[in-house]
């Protein structure tokens with residue numbers, strides 16, 4: 001089968017690999033029909049994610065059809081149409097019982113990281129009963145694949161951890177797919193202002209169409225511009241959706257007294273925390289690896305037409321064009337790209 005493999009920092013290739021096989025009774029093999037690329041895959045390729053070793057098949061987002069199940073799988077059967085969650089969860093360990101699936105002792109974020117991932121024609125899914133979701137009838141695969149990672153991540157790590165409330169002021173630093181997913185789901189809570197910050201003008205225009213009340217081009221001093229827009233006060237919630245020191249520092253500089261910085265970005269370098277200024281500001285800083293506990297709820301909001309994640313999709317590729325898909329997503333500003341989907 002064809003698979004996209006991480007070879008070394010800065011190096012990837014589309015290669016032939018043997019089909020995955022069942023390794024545990026609770027595994028399923030899924031024939032991938034739609035997958036996509038995440039900002040996290042770009043971090044892996046930069047060398048930011050040491051748990052992902054060279055030789056790994058990348059990807060943690062997919063929709064597909066079950067090809068084969070182990071003897072311990074009771075919920076799903078071959079032929080079932082399923083959403084693959086980016087988080088694998090046993091459902092039984094201490095963390096799973098607390099709803100913190102991201103820290104499952106035999107799962108968590110392992111797909112396309114510690115085990116081979118979804119940017120391939122077939123993928124092995126551990127703990128299949130508790131890591132797959134049935135695709136509701138009538139929903140397009142490319143809408144559903146946005147629920148593997150970006151919608152639960154934007155919502156859980158950004159909106160829920162950031163305590164977005166009716167009437168509050170929110171800034172989302174980073175208007176990539178994750179920042180835009182936070183923008184879509186923040187609107188469940190009717191904040192008064194959502195200010196979107198990014199150097200990419202095209203992504204800011206998209207943010208304006210998707211409900212941002214104001215946009216700031218993160219080319220000069222973005223924090224100063226956000227403070228100006230909020231009468232010098234700052235924001236109640238600053239969602240960091242980039243994963244570089246500059247964007248986290250922007251959040252430190254715009255959070256209002258009593259506010260929350262909700263970090264979403266995957267960081268590969270240390271960041272300065274300015275406690276000499278923030279110690280007296282009654283702020284909260286949260287971090288989170290997405291748990292995907294809200295996936296069933298988010299599926300219902302998509303099914304009910306409350307949000308339409310397909311508007312995040314700008315480019316479509318076939319499996320044999322996977323490298324072109326990376327090229328397009330990796331140079332998003334030049335290509336006016338948001339989310340790219342790859343179909344069989």
Ligand SMILES: NC(=O)c1ccc[n+]([C@@H]2O[C@H](COP(=O)([O-])OP(=O)(O)OC[C@H]3O[C@@H](n4cnc5c(N)ncnc54)[C@H](O)[C@@H]3O)[C@@H](O)[C@H]2O)c1
Nearest residue numbers: 039040174176177178198218241242243246265266289290
């Ligand atoms: N915590 C989690 O569980 C989790 C899950 C998925 C993704 N992530 C992370 O979320 C982040 C965003 O993912 P994505 O897919 O949207 O990535 P992306 O690379 O597509 O988007 C990042 C955006 O940030 C913008 N940007 C760069 N520097 C900036 C700055 N200084 N200020 C403002 N904007 C800036 C870029 O122009 C781009 O639009 C990544 O770090 C990704 O690894 C975290």
Ligand SMILES: [Zn+2]
Nearest residue numbers: 038039040149
């Ligand atoms: Zn991801």
Ligand SMILES: [Zn+2]
Nearest residue numbers: 090093096104
């Ligand atoms: Zn577990």
